Amino acid sequence: MEKLKYERPIIKSLNTGLMNKFGTKTEYNALTHIDGVAVRDIIKDYGSPTFVYSEKKIRDNYQDAKRAFETRYPKVQFAWSYKTCYLNAVCNIYHQEGSWAEVVSRFEYDKAINNGVPGNKIIFNGPEKTEDDLTTAVKNDSLIHIDHFDELYLLTRIAENLKKKPRVAIRVNMDTGIYPIWDRFGFNYESGQAWEAITKIIISDKLNLVGLHCHIGTYMLSTNAYAIAASKLSDLALGIKQKFNKRIEYLDLGGGFPSKNTLKGSYQVAADYIPEISEFADAICNTLLNMGFPYDELPFLYLETGRALIDDAGFLLGSVIANKRLSDGRKATIMDFGVNLMFTSFWYDHKITPAQPFGYHTEDTVLYGPLCMNIDVVRENINLPPLNKSDQVVVHYVGAYCITQSMQFIALRPNVVLIDTRGQTHVIKSSDDLAILEQNEKKPAHLQSIENE
Numbered sequence: 492m493e494k495l496k497y498e499r500p501i502i503k504s505l506n507t508g509l510m511n512k513f514g515t516k517t518e519y520n521a522l523t524h525i526d527g528v529a530v531r532d533i534i535k536d537y538g539s540p541t542f543v544y545s546e547k548k549i550r551d552n553y554q555d556a557k558r559a560f561e562t563r564y565p566k567v568q569f570a571w572s573y574k575t576c577y578l579n580a581v582c583n584i585y586h587q588e589g590s591w592a593e594v595v596s597r598f599e600y601d602k603a604i605n606n607g608v609p610g611n612k613i614i615f616n617g618p619e620k621t622e623d624d625l626t627t628a629v630k631n632d633s634l635i636h637i638d639h640f641d642e643l644y645l646l647t648r649i650a651e652n653l654k655k656k657p658r659v660a661i662r663v664n665m666d667t668g669i670y671p672i673w674d675r676f677g678f679n680y681e682s683g684q685a686w687e688a689i690t691k692i693i694i695s696d697k698l699n700l701v702g703l704h705c706h707i708g709t710y711m712l713s714t715n716a717y718a719i720a721a722s723k724l725s726d727l728a729l730g731i732k733q734k735f736n737k738r739i740e741y742l743d744l745g746g747g748f749p750s751k752n753t754l755k756g757s758y759q760v761a762a763d764y765i766p767e768i769s770e771f772a773d774a775i776c777n778t779l780l781n782m783g784f785p786y787d788e789l790p791f792l793y794l795e796t797g798r799a800l801i802d803d804a805g806f807l808l809g810s811v812i813a814n815k816r817l818s819d820g821r822k823a824t825i826m827d828f829g830v831n832l833m834f835t836s837f838w839y840d841h842k843i844t845p846a847q848p849f850g851y852h853t854e855d856t857v858l859y860g861p862l863c864m865n866i867d868v869v870r871e872n873i874n875l876p877p878l879n880k881s882d883q884v885v886v887h888y889v890g891a892y893c894i895t896q897s898m899q900f901i902a903l904r905p906n907v908v909l910i911d912t913r914g915q916t917h918v919i920k921s922s923d924d925l926a927i928l929e930q931n932e933k934k935p936a937h938l939q940s941i942e943n944e
């Protein structure tokens with residue numbers, strides 16, 4: 492018989508099976524399959540860790556959200572927020588479903604063009620658009636959302652030079668009862684700054700003001716904040732009609748609906764308290780319908796929803812590297828994924844479940860990542876069954892931002908796999924390797940070798 496490994500004894504209170512206020516904990520039910528594909532097989536074929544996306548879940552989420560809005564309002568258009576996840580395969584699922592593209596940088600803009608999105612179905616947001624970026628967007632007839640006066644003046648000059656009248660919107664920031672206000676983007680509503688921008692655009696007659704845009708925050712838990720935003724944008728649109736006899740074609744309410752991830756410090760799990768998309772749809776659509784637009788002049792409603800459409804369609808599969816006892820007796824488990832792949836673990840308590848069946852004993856555990864960096868903590872405290880070296884886990888709700896914000900610090904970025912609607916797996920991004928890491932490095936002649944000249 493193999494000799495058992497020695498572990499220093501500790502004293503700890505046993506609370507196995509204790510109920511909390513909501514009953515027994517279920518957070519750690521094993522998840523052995525995703526869309527019918529065994530986690531074990533994915534790790535065998537594609538390595539550990541691996542990101543996995545469910546095409547079915549992406550399409551279901553999109554269709555549910557679209558239905559929620561379209562059953563309440565006649566003119567709705569979604570635009571996929573590229574920065575939330577700009578893997579081309581993922582973007583193309585949304586585009587196949589009818590979504591436009593919403594981008595906030597030039598390379599995202601170029602990605603959308605390369606994916607085949609027509610220029611006039613790209614919304615170009617963000618504070619950083621160069622003269623060349625704007626010129627390209629004008630030539631392609633894209634919707635340019637102006638962030639500040641300097642951009643307005645630059646775009647006006649470009650339009651004059653090109654003898655074109657670009658289609659634009661202004662981004663508006665406002666008090667929606669959520670603090671701190673996101674007032675660093677766009678023109679302020681309450682101070683009159685938004686009106687100043689609107690008036691300048693219309694009077695100079697060089698740009699075609701077709702829309703009004705806001706993105707009031709992210710992971711917003713208040714549906715009422717969206718009702719306020721919709722009423723303030725409507726108020727501007729109705730005012731523009733009255734004052735300049737100009738009709739605003741669309742109101743873009745941005746993104747920001749919450750995903751199922753639980754914020755740190757929250758007592759309940761998010762799935763139990765976040766509003767449904769349909770509740771946001773109610774708040775927004777009822778407001779728009781009640782603002783007094785003549786029925787045949789209702790503006791289009793554009794939405795740039797990101798995380799709420801994709802977070803729960805993404806999983807991270809990983810394995811245990813080792814177990815440890817910390818000096819205070821706490822159990823610690825080291826995983827092969829960390830904050831390099833889950834930047835989001837700085838503000839979420841990600842749901843993590845074992846990928847194989849287990850017994851009933853559980854223990855509070857600190858989950859660390861593999862990096863040589865003290866802040867590489869995946870969960871400060873999670874109740875898990877004992878996991879052995881090489882045991883596998885599934886991290887839930889990592890579809891949004893984890894890949895776009897991932898870093899190649901110390902560890903290489905892993906494969907990303909898509910499970911299609913027939914249960915077939917496809918690599919949609921291969922793992923980094925040393926060659927990719929070094930492809931843009933250059934060594935000056937005198938540093939070609941480690942021999943001194």
Ligand SMILES: *Cc1c(COP(=O)(O)O)cnc(C)c1O
Pocket residue numbers: 572574575593595616617706708709710745746747748795796797798799891
């Ligand atoms: C990030 C962003 C979005 C998407 O936000 P989510 O919180 O992921 O829904 C939409 N619009 C703009 C302008 C953004 O910057």
